[in-house]
Amino acid sequence: MQAEIQESCRRINENFGQPGYEPVVFIDRPLSLSEKAAYFTIAECVVVAAVRDGMNLTPYEYIVCRQGVSGSECSAESSGPKKSMLVVSEFIGCSPSLSGAIRVNPWNIEATAEAMNEAISMADSEKQLRHEKHYRYVSTHDVAYWSRSFYQDMERTCKDHFRRRCWGIGLSFGFRVVALDPNFKKLNIDHIESAYIKSKKRTILLDYDGTVMPQTSINKTPSSRVISIINTLCSDVKNTVFVVSGRGRDSLGKWFAPCKKLGIAAEHGYFMRWSAGDDWENCGQSSDFGWIQIAEPVMKLYTEATDGSSIETKESAVVWHHRDADPGFGAAQAKEMLDHLESVLANEPVAVKSGQFIVEVKPQGISKGSVAEKIFTSMAESGRQADFVLCIGDDRSDEDMFESIDNAIASGILNSSKSVFACTVGQKPSKAKYYLDDTADVINMLEALEEASDPSPSPGNSP
Numbered sequence: 378m379q380a381e382i383q384e385s386c387r388r389i390n391e392n393f394g395q396p397g398y399e400p401v402v403f404i405d406r407p408l409s410l411s412e413k414a415a416y417f418t419i420a421e422c423v424v425v426a427a428v429r430d431g432m433n434l435t436p437y438e439y440i441v442c443r444q445g446v447s448g449s450e451c452s453a454e455s456s457g458p459k460k461s462m463l464v465v466s467e468f469i470g471c472s473p474s475l476s477g478a479i480r481v482n483p484w485n486i487e488a489t490a491e492a493m494n495e496a497i498s499m500a501d502s503e504k505q506l507r508h509e510k511h512y513r514y515v516s517t518h519d520v521a522y523w524s525r526s527f528y529q530d531m532e533r534t535c536k537d538h539f540r541r542r543c544w545g546i547g548l549s550f551g552f553r554v555v556a557l558d559p560n561f562k563k564l565n566i567d568h569i570e571s572a573y574i575k576s577k578k579r580t581i582l583l584d585y586d587g588t589v590m591p592q593t594s595i596n597k598t599p600s601s602r603v604i605s606i607i608n609t610l611c612s613d614v615k616n617t618v619f620v621v622s623g624r625g626r627d628s629l630g631k632w633f634a635p636c637k638k639l640g641i642a643a644e645h646g647y648f649m650r651w652s653a654g655d656d657w658e659n660c661g662q663s664s665d666f667g668w669i670q671i672a673e674p675v676m677k678l679y680t681e682a683t684d685g686s687s688i689e690t691k692e693s694a695v696v697w698h699h700r701d702a703d704p705g706f707g708a709a710q711a712k713e714m715l716d717h718l719e720s721v722l723a724n725e726p727v728a729v730k731s732g733q734f735i736v737e738v739k740p741q742g743i744s745k746g747s748v749a750e751k752i753f754t755s756m757a758e759s760g761r762q763a764d765f766v767l768c769i770g771d772d773r774s775d776e777d778m779f780e781s782i783d784n785a786i787a788s789g790i791l792n793s794s795k796s797v798f799a800c801t802v803g804q805k806p807s808k809a810k811y812y813l814d815d816t817a818d819v820i821n822m823l824e825a826l827e828e829a830s831d832p833s834p835s836p837g838n839s840p
């Protein structure tokens with residue numbers, strides 16, 4: 378590789394060099410700190426084109442060197458306004474913190490060349506503004522700042538650890554230690570079945586993906602087994618059953634067409650209907666979707682840079698999927714995109730949320746929590762307060778449902794002495810008190826409830 382670099386340098390110098398001017402000076406040896414500082418001080422632009430990196434400090438060192446030491450006369454520019462320009466790879470750790478840097482995908486040679494040209498031909502006033510911004514960031518985020526911030530993060534993360542149980546879960550790169558509440562336990566099928574039999578008014582809220590449908594399934598249509606269980610649950614006059622999902626109303630409506638009495642909350646509750654015979658209620662508070670014009674271009678940028686990712690446009694939301702991208706890179710891009718979207722959409726009526734291999738932008742106030750609250754409230758208001766609640770889901774959006782159960786108990790919409798089963802799928806930190814291991818476990822549990830049901834003709838769910 379070294380020979381290849383030397384050959385490229387020779388070729389460029391031969392083609393573009395002139396007497397007294399050598400375009401590429403290739404330094405192929407370790408530099409002392411002072412030498413490095415000297416080069417940084419005179420450099421009009423620094424390019425960091427690493428394709429994989431941790432926390433590369435070169436850009437920060439460069440900015441500090443360009444700022445210089447006040448009062449020193451180390452360069453011709455030292456008395457004038459300070460300027461610096463950075464072209465950085467989007468793969469390096471410090472890239473998100475340098476908002477004035479030109480960010481590139483280093484695999485894209487043309488885009489990198491264009492960025493270098495843009496960097497050196499930019500107006501001095503612009504270079505100055507970018508430098509000021511970066512220097513302010515570097516000088517306020519010093520060693521003391523970082524150690525304070527790490528310390529606070531650790532304190533927050535370890536809060537309550539003394540009363541939690543720690544478990545190692547996952548394998549290989551997926552291995553992690555999680556701290557779980559000691560009251561968090563596996564849902565016992567006999568226990569829930571007996572509570573189900575004793576109860577008179579039941580609310581059952583089922584998430585779809587990752588709960589009744591395995592995340593790994595290619596075919597996302599519910600199995601005939603799932604349809605049959607849900608139909609039996611719906612036909613018990615004591616039951617109000619809802620599928621509460623982030624998926625669109627068309628797919629859910631089509632998939633669950635055989636379940637006439639099933640309630641559906643689609644797109645996290647933006648659309649809701651109590652049974653197949655009812656019209657869809659639109660639960661959104663605003664019809665202004667101008668924010669899509671801001672969110673989509675950002676998602677497109679990340680899609681271009683992340684092989685295997687894609688954008689899904691729903692009626693009320695846009696979703697960036699990275700399930701088929703490289704796991705590490707996809708997750709890093711998702712985290713970065715979430716921050717990016719949160720900052721550009723700060724003044725818009727939206728929420729930016731992450732889920733199972735997705736980042737989603739959806740209208741503010743729309744969540745599975747508000748769906749659950751709506752169902753509990755309208756049941757209580759019509760004198761049908763539930764004495765049995767089963768709420769089950771696997772991801773972050775389902776945590777909102779679990780939280781709304783606590784709120785409903787606190788406000789008296791649900792009675793705390795009744796049977797409440799908030800259950801997450803997979804053993805992980807959750808607001809739910811119970812867990813089941815996987816979708817197979819969920820189906821087994823629902824089968825037990827199916828057997829304990831009393832299917833009799835009924836008008837179905839009603840608000």
Ligand SMILES: O=P(O)(O)OC[C@H]1O[C@H](O[C@H]2O[C@H](CO)[C@@H](O)[C@H](O)[C@H]2O)[C@H](O)[C@@H](O)[C@@H]1O
Pocket residue numbers: 584585586587597621622623624625689691696698700732733734735737772774
């Ligand atoms: O609320 P859920 O029923 O759990 O649905 C949430 C999202 O489901 C869909 O995404 C999921 O399935 C994709 C494959 O079809 C998969 O790639 C992704 O990782 C899953 O999260 C749906 O596309 C999203 O819009 C929903 O928000």
